[in-house]
Amino acid sequence: MTISGAHARRAHAASTRRSEEAYDIVADHYDEWSWQTFWRENEFPILLSLIKSSPPTRGVLDLGIGTGAFLSYALPHLSRSMHLVGVDISTHMLERAQVRLVSRAALVRGDVQAGLPFESSSFDLVLMMRVANHLRHFDKALREVNRVLSPGGKLIATDLAEEFEYDCTRIPTPRATVEIETYKHTELDWRDALSSASFGSIDFRRYRPSDMCDASAGQLAHKFPKGNVPIFSVVQAIKDDRTQKSKPRRTASSKNESLDMIERVN
DSSP: OOTTTTTOOBSOOSSOBOHHHHHHHHGGGGGGSHHHHHHHHHHHHHHHHHHHHSOOSSEEEEETOTTSHHHHHHGGGSOTTOEEEEEESOHHHHHHHHHHHTTSSEEEEOOTTTOOSSOTTOEEEEEEESOGGGOSSHHHHHHHHHHHEEEEEEEEEEEEOTTSOOSSEEEEOSSOEEEEOOBOOOHHHHHHHHHHTTEEEEEEEEEOGGGSSOTTTTSOGGGSOTTTOOOEEEEEEEEOTTSOSOOOOOOHHHHHHHHHHHHHHO
C-alpha cells in the first residue's frame, strides 16, 4: 500500500506549506494555539495513562516532539534513567523543546519518511502524536517506526478522527494564519499500514466530546460537528516478535548528521 495512491486524501490542496517550513514559522506561537490547550486537557491524560499502564524500560522516542509539551508533561512519571529522544522536522520547534526539556532528552532533526538515524530495535516505545496527518508516505513511515522498535515494543499514536471534517491544519500567528499540508487517514488506512509494517495487537479507539476530560478546553466547541462526532483517535500497536532483526541500519552520513544536531540543539 502507498499513501500516494488510493489511500491518499490530501485534505487541502491550495496555499498550504510543507510541514518543515510551516512549523518553523509557527514555533514561537504554537503553545498559545487554542488547539494546544485542547490537546493538553484531553489527549495528554489518555496517553499518559497508557504509558503508565505498561511502562517502557529501554527508551522512548517521541516522533514529532514539537515544543516538547507532552514529554515535559510525562517526565514526572518516567524513570530518571529512561533514555528519551525527540525527533522533529522543524529546527525551530526543536529549539523550543530544548528550552523546555533542557538536557533531559536528546533532540534530533529528522523525517521518519526519509529514515531515522537510529540503530534497529533502539526503543521499546514510540509516540507519534498527530503526526500522521502530515505524512504523505504513511506506510513507509510506519515501517521505519517498526524498525527502530525492539521486538514486542509499542507504538502509541493519535490522529484526527476520520469523521471530524476539516480541510487542513491552520495555526494562527500575529502576522498571518499558516496553513499546513494535511493528509487524512481512515481506520482502515491505519490497520492496513500497520499490518503491512509487521505490527500486531492493533487497538484503535475514537474519542468523542462526551469521552473527554474537558471538551470545552480551548473554547473550540463551535468547531465540533453536531451529534457527538469523534474528534480524535488513539492507536496502539505492538511490533511482531517475529519481525526479522536484520533490518537496514542508519548510514554513516545520517549518523553524523544526527549527532551534529544533538550537539547543536542540546
